[in-house]
Amino acid sequence: xxxxxxxxxxxxxxxxxxxxxxxxxxxxxxxxxxxxxxxxxxxxxxxxxxxxxxxxxxxxxxxxxxxxxxxxxxxxxxxxxxxxxxxxxxxxxxxxxxxxxxxxxxxxxxxxxxxxxxxxxxx
Amino acid sequence: xxxxxxxxxxxxxxxxxxxxxxxxxxxxxxxxxxxxxxxxxxxxxxxxxxxxxxxxxxxxxxxxxxxxxxxxxxxxxxxxxxxxxxxxxxxxxxxxxxxxxxxxxxxxxxxxxxxxxxxxxxxxxxxxxxxxxxxxxxxxxxxxxxxxxxxxxxxxxxxxxxxxxxxxxxxxxxxxxxxxxxxxxxxxxxxxxxxxxxxxxxxxxxxxxxxxxxxxxxxxxxxx
Numbered sequence: 164x165x166x167x168x169x170x171x172x173x174x175x176x177x178x179x180x181x182x183x184x185x186x187x188x189x190x191x192x193x194x195x196x197x198x199x200x201x202x203x204x205x206x207x208x209x210x211x212x213x214x215x216x217x218x219x220x221x222x223x224x225x226x227x228x229x230x231x232x233x234x235x236x237x238x239x240x241x242x243x244x245x246x247x248x249x250x251x252x253x254x255x256x257x258x259x260x261x262x263x264x265x266x267x268x269x270x271x272x273x274x275x276x277x278x279x280x281x282x283x284x285x286x
Numbered sequence: 287x288x289x290x291x292x293x294x295x296x297x298x299x300x301x302x303x304x305x306x307x308x309x310x311x312x313x314x315x316x317x318x319x320x321x322x323x324x325x326x327x328x329x330x331x332x333x334x335x336x337x338x339x340x341x342x343x344x345x346x347x348x349x350x351x352x353x354x355x356x357x358x359x360x361x362x363x364x365x366x367x368x369x370x371x372x373x374x375x376x377x378x379x380x381x382x383x384x385x386x387x388x389x390x391x392x393x394x395x396x397x398x399x400x401x402x403x404x405x406x407x408x409x410x411x412x413x414x415x416x417x418x419x420x421x422x423x424x425x426x427x428x429x430x431x432x433x434x435x436x437x438x439x440x441x442x443x444x445x446x447x448x449x450x451x452x453x454x455x456x457x458x459x460x461x462x463x464x465x466x467x468x469x470x471x472x473x474x475x476x477x478x479x480x481x482x483x484x485x486x487x488x489x490x491x492x493x494x495x496x497x498x499x500x501x502x503x504x505x506x507x508x509x510x
Contacts, residue, residue, distance in 0.1 A: 165388065165389060165390065165421050165424070168388070169307055172307045172308075172310065173307050176303070176305055176307065180301055180303060181301075184301060190298065194307075199450060199453075200424065201420055201421060201423065201424045201450060248482060250446060253443065253446070255443075255446050255447070257446050257449040257482075257483060258449055258450075258453070258483065259482055259483050259484075260453060260483065260484050260485060260486070261482065261485050267485070268484070268485040268486040271453065275424075276306050276308065277306065277307050277308065278303075278304060278305055278306040278307060279303045279304075279305050279307065280302070280303065280304060281300050281301060281302045281303055282300065282301040282303060283298060283299070283300050283301075284298070284299060284300075284301060285296060285297070285298050286296070286297040286298075286299065
């Protein structure tokens with residue numbers, strides 16, 4: 164629901180970095196999107212394309228790479244993918260913070276964030 | 287002669303960044319959190335669906351806690367002062383934060399609100415987030431605890447449909463239990479759904495209208 168402001172953040176960061184290095188344009192933005200971030204990727208691309216007009220990012224490509232979620236269990240030291248549970252009756256698959264090894268509560272260690280990994284710019 | 291290597295015109299190069307697009311918010315959240323710690327203020331971010339009873343819960347909590355704590359309440363909404371007017375009747379400090387069009391509060395808005403507050407005089411700040419079970423989860427405000435409110439009138443699938451926000455909460459309140467039978471919604475089932483997603487969360491049933499269950503919420507937040 165907040166894709167417009169997130170797209171605007173991406174563009175602000177990219178412009179700031181490009182200017183710092185005297186680049187004249189940004190060709191590609193490489194984004195890593197956590198599977199458990201709350202961004203709608205189609206809306207994000209749509210907003211991005213609207214906002215890059217008349218900026219250094221005009222005609223640039225927004226590449227997206229997905230990052231899986233991982234959890235860590237303090238008790239048994241399990242580290243691995245966020246387990247998924249299914250409720251077939253309602254066609255729902257939902258993530259759980261229950262450790263798949265010992266059943267204790269675990270913490271999310273990755274997959275919540277969305278970050279710019281790199282930029283490809285032109286001097 | 288010294289050999290000089292120069293950038294050619296039109297040269298393309300990569301900039302490695304690893305910068306989170308939420309970094310700006312996280313930085314403000316960290317600043318807020320440090321400010322709360324310096325002033326020894328307990329803080330709770332109350333998130334939840336529209337009409338689930340966030341304001342009613344805050345009113346009920348404030349009634350019981352205002353003798354013990356110096357309280358300020360920040361009410362987030364798109365527009366109007368309806369919620370803050372309700373809370374203000376209980377004689378605590380209130381600030382309405384209107385986001386205009388944004389679907390959530392962010393740490394920057396909280397930081398702005400804090401500028402006008404006498405933090406030395408306070409020991410509890412309750413923040414009512416914008417009614418929404420999706421976006422507020424993504425934007426930490428710097429509050430020490432996060433509570434999610436849903437109610438039985440939203441039906442039996444609210445938790446499983448919005449798992450992410452429940453992962454963020456340390457306390458979950460299921461409100462309007464007085465209407466559970468009429469709605470044919472079971473508290474135990476909703477509670478079990480929360481526990482399957484986030485086994486660390488404490489789940490409490492309330493009926494804010496009848497002042498039921500509030501002491502357990504206060505206990506779960508370590509405020510009693």
